[in-house]
Amino acid sequence: MGQVSELKTEVKSFAGLEAATRDAYGEILYKLGLENPDIVVLDADLSSSTKTQKFAKAFPERFFNMGVSEQDMMATAAGLSLAGKIPFASTFAIFATGRAWEQIRQSIAYSGLNVKIVATHGGITVGEDGASHQAIEDIALMRVIPGMTVIVPADAYETELVIKEIVKYKGPVYVRLGRSKVKPVMPEDYRFSIGKAYAFSFGKDVNIVACGVLVREALIASRILKDKGIDAGVINLSTIKPLDEEILLRAAEASLVVTAEEHSVIGGLGGAVSEFLSSIKPKPLLRIGIRDTFGTSGSSSELMKYFGLTGEQIAEEIIQRLR
């Protein structure tokens, strides 16, 4: 396999910017494509939505539109990696992880192949398309596969850093991105490395461990709680696998640990944290997320409220729990 030399790409462009994580993906993928001829990209008729289109236009010979054939796409990506390429395979999260799950398991992960699955449209913030297109199980589906790395960036800037970082890593990776614009949360001097969570602060009473768009909501919740005299810390656990156990043990020093994600409360971030803490440091745990139900149509902001995922609602739930 081609040895990847230190990448020269300056990843500064999305720092502090409000943008969809998929937009950041499209940009960085293009920049990486300029520098690294081993990078190839596959898509399943969604390149305009996943934003791989920019790469496709710039490097047509390194872009493969597989049509609406997600299973075929994953196994083809496996083959490309066997030929020494660094394939990025993109489609919507539900089709990547749901439709092609066993291809990912068998063709990619079982052999530990160097395939980067970067899926967009994770979670309920997909909005109007409704349940069929809202992946609320993808983190669980990917996390359970041996050797799979699972990452959910919190904003556009972190997405840039993540994509740059996973090119340097050899092995299967699943990155979950979103459809809607997100406000920036990560500081400009933030650096991402796989398996390292970022603590905005640790609280004495509560620590909220969040990923993706819920990081911002957790920060809002912690401010509301502070006003009410509750000391709440916030941790961005962008790598869900492998888990940053050290930071979780520190988070568990508070009286309550809260997890927050736009994913089912079963099997995702909440599942991962509770599995870990319950076996090492049992702790009262509040899991915020989609409560074992399907998504529905609506605007993304309406759905955040509908599913109780806004900062205000999270704060309220924590107050109720602490009572």
Place this chain on the structure above:
Amino acid sequence: MLVQKRDIDYLRNQARLLRIEILKMLTEAGSGHTGGSLSAADIVTALYFYKLRHKPEDPFWIERDRFVLSKGHAAPLLYAVLAMSGYFDKALLKTLRKLGSPLQGHPSSKSLPGVEVSTGSLGQGLSMANGMAMGLRLSKLSSRVYCLLGDGELQEGQVWEAAMTAAHYKVDNLCAIIDLNGLQIDGPISQVKDIEPVQKKWQAFGWNTIEINGHDMAQIVDSLDRAEAFKGVPTVILARTIKGKGVSIFENKVKYHGVAPTKEELDIALKELSDGTGF
């Protein structure tokens, strides 16, 4: 039961009214799939107002024919034809894609009577239609099952697994219809990943094939009759269509796959679709 008549002029007019409902609801929703709803509007009109034996007032009538919209993103087409058939009040069409509406972005059978199966994830409908048809046959019901697929959708492997199943089990109470509009999201099918020669493929999989112009109402009606009469193997109707059909600014445009009309575009569309009496 609706009175189904072989009146081509009547059906053509129904298709025109159907397109108007589709465009209005899409504009109101502000998002959704325009092109693929319009390309199949004539076919779906012929199904609901000519071919299907169904009772809008009794959507779970056991002996009804079933329609599976495998290309679930054309949900507005299904909702509009259900409303026009009398399954529910047309006023509901305005709620498409809104929070709390039974008119989900992609069809959800749990939330709306008349929707036979939940779709939206492409490639799964034909398998479900096979299962329904085989089950109906087992129950000695003479109901037929119709399944509408997109041409891009044919790139899904499961479609061909289902194609083998239907041929193997001689599911002749099933009729698949392919909306061959030549376009998918990322461009023309021939450029993204070609599916031609599509008729030979279905023939090789053991199907009876009928190729038609999917906007010629007489041909559509005729093909549906021939499909019903053909026994022993399943029939697929290969309908050559134009994506966005009926409105010049949407016709054959890749862009209008998943984009709803703006208010201004709706005005243009309504003008073009008007029969001269004005709306």
